[in-house]
Amino acid sequence: MKDQSAQVAPETVYLKDYTPFGWIIESVHLTFRLAPEATRVLSRIRFAPNPDAPAQDFFLHGEALSLISASIDGTPVDPQVTPQGLTVAVPDSAFTWEAEVEIAPAKNTALEGLYMSNGMYCTQCEAEGFRKITFYPDRPDVMSIFTVRIEGEEKVKLSNGNPGKTGEGFAEWHDPWPKPAYLFALVAGDLVSHPDAFTTKSGRDVDLNIWVRPGDEDKCAFGMEALKKSMTWDEDVYGREYDLDVFNIVAVDDFNMGAMENKGLNIFNSSCVLASPETSTDANFERIEAIIAHEYFHNWTGNRITCRDWFQLCLKEGLTVYRDSQFTSDMRSAPVKRIEDVIDLRGRQFPEDQGPLSHPVRPESFQEINNFYTATVYDKGAEVIGMLKRLVGDEAYSKAVDLYFDRHDGQACTIEDWLKVFEDATGRDLAQFKRWYTQSGTPRVAVSERFEGDTYTLTFRQHSPDTPNQKDKQPQVIPIAVGLLNPNGDEVLPTTVLELNDSEQSFNFKGFAAKPVPSILRGFSAPVVLERDTTPREKAFLLAHDTDSFNRWEANRDLARDCLLAMILDGAGPDTAWLDGLEAVLRDDSLDPAYRALMMAGPSAAELAQVLYARGHTPDPEAIHQAGETLAQFKSERWVDLLPRLAEESRVTGAYTPDAEQSGKRALASAVLSLQTRLDGGKAAAEQFAAADNMTLQLAALGQMVKSGTGEAALEDFYAQWKHDRLVMDKWFGLQVAALPPEEAVERAERLTRHPDFTITNPNRFRATLGALAGSHAAFHRKDGAGYRLLAEMLIRLDDLNPQTTARMCAAFQTWKRYDSAHRAFARAELERIKAKPKLSRDTDEMVSRILN
Ligand code: ARG
Ligand code: ZN
Secondary structure: OOOOOOOOOOOOEEHHHOOOOOEEEEEEEEEEEOOOOOEEEEEEEEEEEOOOOOOOOOEEEOOOOEEEEEEEOOEEOOOEEEOOEEEOOOOOOOEEEEEEEEEOHHHOOOOOEEEEEOOEEEEEOOOOOHHHOOOEOOOOOOOEEEEEEEEOOOOEEEEOOEEEEEEOOEEEEEEEEEEOHHHOOEEEEOOEEEEEEEEOOOOOEEEEEEEEOOOOHHHOHHHHHHHHHHHHHHHHHHOOOOOOOEEEEEEEOOOOOOEEOOOOEEEEEHHHOOOOOOOOOHHHHHHHHHHHHHHHHOOOEOOOEEEOOHHHHHHHHHHHHHHHHHHHHHHOOHHHHHHHHHHHHHHHHHHHHOOOOOOOOOOOEEOOHHHHOOHHHHHHHHHHHHHHHHHHOHHHHHHHHHHHHHHHOOOEEOHHHHHHHHHHHHOOOOOOOOHHHHOOOOOEEEEEEEEEOOEEEEEEEEEOOOEOOEOOOOOOOEEEEEEEEOOOOOEEEEEEEEEEOOOEEEEEEOOOOOOOEEEEOHHHOOOOEEEOOOOHHHHHHHHHHOOOHHHHHHHHHHHHHHHHHHHHHHOOOOOHHHHHHHHHHHOOOOOOHHHHHHHHOOOOHHHHHHHHHHOOOOOOHHHHHHHHHHHHHHHHHHOOOHHHHHHHHOOOOOOOOOOHHHHHHHHHHHHHHHHHHHHHOOHHHHHHHHHOOOHHHHHHHHHHHHHOOOOHHHHHHHHHHHOOOHHHHHHHHHHHHHHOOHHHHHHHHHHHOOOOOOOOOOHHHHHHHHHHHHHOHHHHOOOOOHHHHHHHHHHHHHHOOOHHHHHHHHHHHOOHHHOOHHHHHHHHHHHHHHHOOOOOOHHHHHHHHHHHO
16 A cells, blocks of 8 residues: 655646546536535536546546545546545546545644634635545536535534525525635634625625624624625626625634635635724725735626636736725725735735745746746736726726626636737737736836936836746836826826836937936836936935826835945935935925824834845944834934924814724824824833823834833733724734844743643634734844744744645745845754655645745
């Protein structure tokens, strides 16, 4: 007998090897007999030969399944079973496959397939979890109609589609829409619901429910409103209606990701749906609204039209992220949302694309697909859609997307299909544009200018550095939104989109008496790094006058960054000219408080490290941290008059609501509080902590108290107040690590991993604690290697239990080669220690190997 536990070299899957499955599935019937340690799954699947596929052996995926029995057309068969699946001889024409398998959901700590969370059964099948439920062609291009019967004593038993018969100990479900197995879902438990209803544009009545564990009922109202807004928005903006009689959302405490768009039965990490003013921050509310929208929008972009294979993941994710960002812009402030998205892109996607994990938006190979649910696929994927829309215009975008829905409804598609609808709708050749999907790395765009006679000329040069497995990149199509201002600050050329196609290209603007000031890459019109030598005066001018809210913010960010770089590299003092310019903006009460709050935040330590590295310096985490502290102290002393005024302006009157207006004020108030705390040693923060009636104010105050060294008693009070609430306790775990100075943060994180409320099997708790460590630049990159050591130790412990979350968190090490040799030696030792762990999961093995290379 073969030893199934022996480690085999992980197999690499290539996009170029795609072959259609040899059969189509006419119908699937599944029966679940639920039991925590021994659930039986009976499948009856009708297969018919696929005339469009090459001849092949009949292979069904299946992992960690005990096969009880199998038959074809009623005759027992004896398939050949391997750790990956089974093969069996099948008839030449259509046949019925039946199998019974046994699985143990209570032992499933990987949280893929069918597992248990707090006594409740639930599933996560994307990307390849269905193969842990039964034998099946677990690939997105095999779509079928599912009928499901669930047997068990749980009060609530849910699956996809519309409800069928229910009775003593069973419930049946039928999903009329063909779907791939990754969209299958099942939930069973003693749940309660927050019900509502929605009538679609064409008159379909839909029952809506958010299902939660008893006790969480009062945290559903906000999510429900977000769902109804999303349904209306998709009808109004994309003409997309819902297509079933019920739409169920379930909150689950143990979940690897944010949420999952299973057809008619979305399953959410409880942190991404449950909300109340007392327990959730403004940022939580905004995120929940966006994720509810995201999963709902997948019903069309993902479910009705799905992906042919997992290389096409960005087809559904890039588009759906783009759609949810449009939604948030419409519901809240578009300028603020754009800045938030760019901060996120630079904070997560740029480091990925400029390091060892760089991969194209559409990858060409992988070992473990779960490792490719990345900022590149999601967020750069969304940026690519935004560029496409900017290039073809809003009307053509709508026309092309309509054509996409018409042409491909019910199909499993590729990026080629997506680009073709744009080519057909607009007559435009998108061959060069497609490089955004196939070339990895962040393009750099250098700009120079000339003014001669009355003609102003901008010259752009683009180049993309080599990335792992990719050299000698070709020029991409880069839409560059530009505006010009005259020296008085009036706009003389409103935003115009220039199309950069060549490696070098010039654009002329005629009829100027004086040299205009350019505002380039307005709205961050392409995900590139702009390289331009300008004077601080010109940036100050844009900070004062730019009509593009993004570039006005960007001018400030550049000045803040340059100030910090000068402090770090040359020992310079803070740039007072910049601070005066910024103060003038902060005093302008016609500007949205949320926007001013964004202006007050400087670039993150990680971003500074990235810029230093890109400019040929070795980042010193301690020096970066120190510069940030010095600048903040300087600001708070310089702005003693400004701070009380801003505090006054940002005072909220009336009952708490998580809308954009109130949240903006609280964001500004928090920025003020953090400077104020440096002056009063935590007095204002302590008052705010005592008086707070909502989590936003309470947590902001607690953070400042901990930062100022006066927070230990408050941390205990907070614990006593909230120890019954898991989601709030996640904040308690994370905040201490994030707010403490680097000298204490690592030891605190270590101590917290031994706290009785630390549960290694709960991804939220693990991420709250260790993610906070990884996100605290100076603590994680501490020069004694303690940050690296603790994270590695915990990842080694988690790998046996939950490979997916372990692998994702390895990405904290992705920048390790940028630091000095002492840091590198510590990081390498820890990465090698992870790599050497016996029985390392395929997920983690792939990540660590890529990072080490
Ligand atoms: N499709 C989900 C979403 O973005 C994410 C599921 C990711 N699951 C995974 N195992 N990687 O909405
Ligand atoms: Zn998604």
